Amino acid sequence: MDIITLARELGAAIQQDELYIDYKIKEQNVECDMELQKTIEDFNSKKSEINIEISKDNADSKKIDELNSSIGELYKKITQNPKMEEYNEAKQKFDDRLQKVSLIINSASAGQDPYSVDISEDTSCTGSCQTCHGCS
16 A cells, blocks of 8 residues: 555544544534624724734824724633634644644654654644654
8 A cells, every 4th residue: 555545544534533523513613603703803804903003104002002902802702702612622632633643654754663652742832842743
């Protein structure tokens, strides 16, 4: 069996993984929540507004402060939405799973025995290359 066929089988297996399925369900829940989508749209609109205002030669600091305040409130409303919280948690779990898969593949391609790669520890990025297991 060639490596491309195995990669396709791995891709199909990933899509059958319970963490992937849960992540996609939670993603769909976020996308179908029209109130949440409106809040996200408002948030993005305010971010665009503030970027435009900041780039002006005669930027209105009062308007910037008001936009910053509004952006903060919208961000809080988005991140504290139960569906968004569930989505973020599911996405993090799935991302962690993918990092472990990537660690095994990267380690094997560097000559390590793929069956002896330790995936029990936290493989998330710390920002320090000294603690790095390899990026996905």
